[in-house]
Amino acid sequence: MVWWTVGLSVVAVALATEGAPPPPALSAPAAAPFCEGEYADSYSALSPQARAFEQSVKKKYTYCVRSTAVYECLSYGAEGNVRRSRTPVSAHGTAFAYRQQAGETLLLTNEHVVEWPDVTSDAHPVEGVPSGCKRVKDGLSIVENEADAYDRDDIALSMAVADPQLDLAVLKSKAPLTVLPWKVGRSAALRERDVVDVRGFPLGVFNATNMGKVISAYDRDEYKDWYHDDFVIDALLSQGNSGSPVLAISCKTGEFELVGVYHAGYSRGSALNVVVGIDQARDLMNNLRRTPKRNEGTTPLDALARARVAKRAEVSATPFFPFGSRIAAVFPRADGTLLFALYGQDFPRRVHPLVVLEDLPAGSADGGFGRAGRVWFGGERGLLERPRAEQDAELQQQLARLLDALRRDATLAFSYQDSLPSSDESRQTFDTAARLNKTLERTIVAHRDLSDAAAELADRFAPDVTESATRTESVLKNPPPPGIHLGLTSEPRGGAPAAAPPPRDSGARQPARTPGGEGPSRGR
Known part of the structure; x- marks a missing residue:
């Protein structure tokens, strides 16, 4: 079970005038073995100047946010009269200031830290509040910590924009707060084993720094309203850390860079925590604009769609379908795995695949179409598997988009092919075939760039x-030997093969918060 607690151009974020001075200009350190990529896999890469600056900053740029709400509940008394009762609730999380503009300070945090459901229900519970109660009041403020009961020095906050798909929200304050002194980096450049630094308020109790490493550079999050890309880290984080900035060390400058916002963790994994990649929040941070809502009208990629594709591929001698300017195919394997193969533009004169993607059967608790497995790249000499540890976040995102598009195109193409024999039986079947054909033509055009990539x-x-x-x-016929780790994005791991984390069933993720209640359990 998992609880789920921006690319921006690389620009310096201005400090508030009341805050600490900006970090000194640093010359790029000499290349070192721990800096083969864009970010370092050792804290030794942090420059002495950056280390000294962090230690000298007295006013931190992370803040403890208190979110409050009041729910009104209706009930009937003994005489049948309606009774109204009100229940106050509160929760705590982390936010960090990243810019000052127009006399206000902008802060970034998680949407689940600051939003409460309009009406409580089984799908949207609030601890300590019965289902069916309506929210009649809410508030946001910066406090010292969860135990802060003196409200005269609290700093009021207001909502600028919230994006449930990203689980991010931008808050505004009229106070000139100290802002993040480091540049905004690129989460797509992260690799497994890169070191990270997380600043936040675990349990809402105190300002703390946690350190860890990236153990999976890519993880797709489609739980409930969430629809974004994450990466997984092994820092020991707690409720209350939700909304914490996650920093990596630039190999070019030796400075920290913002690469993500912590928002969740695997509840059955002691140190598996997921971070929203910063590349996705450009519009939200810069333009206060949320991402377009995903298209709910597309064909769902679920277990039924997978069964249809598998059956079609099994009984067909030609399991081919168009993909952009090329031809793709799907091959079933005896263990239930599907293999999607993409061929070159000279197919069928040359029949070696360019890419083969393994689609593993989804577990009963996983839902969805399947799970991404291994990947091979091919040429005239044959195929070569590229292990996950060699792939950075950007490559994993490309492969995830490619697999998703191949699944959808196969589903659509086979549906159209199956509609042709009966297309003249009735006006309805004719219109259905025509509609599928138009959709398929649009999809072919839309996926040309992906095919070329x-x-x-x-x-x-x-x-x-x-x-x-x-x-x-x-590759197409033989399953891997027992014990071989198959997961490309679903089972994060470090260098050596490791046991897979728990499946993501309907109870596999919860928002990283427990609103209401007493004591540290209230932290988000």
């Missing part, structure tokens, strides 16, 4: 003369 990846990662290639037939 996949071909470019194959040029980069196909086996060369020094590498041992695998025959295509072996």
Whole structure:
């Protein structure tokens, strides 16, 4: 079970005039073994100047946010008269200031830290409040900590914009708060084993710094209203840390850069915590504009759709479908796995795949179409698997989009092909086939760029003369030996193979908060 607690151009974030001085200009440190990528995998890469600056800053840029609400509940008395009772609730989380503009300070936090449901229900519970109660009042403020009962020095906050899909919200304060002194980085450049630094208020009790490493550079989050990309870290975090800035160390400057916002963790994984990648929050932070709502009208990629694709691929001698300017195919394997293969523009004169993506059967608790597995890149010499540890977040995002598009296009293409024999039986079947054909034509055009990008990846990662290639037939027919780790995005791990975390069923994730109640359990 998992509880779920921006790219921006790299620009310096101004400090508030009352805050600490800006960090000194730093010369780029010499290249080191722990800085092979854009971010370091050792704290040794942090420059002495940056380390000294952090230690000298007395006014921190992270703040403890108290979110309050009052719910009105209706009930009937013994004589049948309606009774009204009101229940106050509160919760605590973390926010950090990132900009001052127009006389106000903007802060970023999680949407679930500051939002309460309009009406309580089984789907939207509030601890200590019965279902069916209506929210009649709410408030936001900065406090010293959860135990702060003196409200005269609290700093009032107001909502600027909230995005439930990203689980992010921008707050406004008229007070000139100290803002984040470090640049906004690129979460797509993160790799497994990069070190991270998390600043927040665990349990709403005190301002703390936690350290950890990236253990999975990519994780897709589609739980309930959430619809965004995460990465997974092993920092020991708690409720109350929701909304904390996650920093990485730039190999170019030796300084910290903002790469994400912590928002959740695996409740059955002691140190598996997920972070919203900062690349997705550009409009939210800069323009106070939320991302467009995902299209709910598209064909759902669920277990039923997967069963139809698997059956079609099993009985068909030609399991091919168009994908952009190329041809793709889906092959079923005896263990229930589907393999999506994308071919070059010279297919069928040359029949070696450019990319093969493994789609594992979803567990009963996972839901959805399937789980992303291994990936191979191919050329004339054959196929070569590229292990997940070699892939940065940007490559994993590309592969996740490619697999999702292949699933959808196969589902659509097979539905259209199946509609053709009966298309003249009635006006309804004719219209259905025509509609599917138009949708398929639009999809082919829309996926040309994705198809070209996949071909470019194959040029980069196909086996060369020094590498041992695998025959295509072996990949398409033979399952891996027992014990081989299959998950590409679903089971995060470090360097060595590790046990998979718990499945993500309907009870697998909860927002990283427990509103109401007493003591530290109130922290979000």
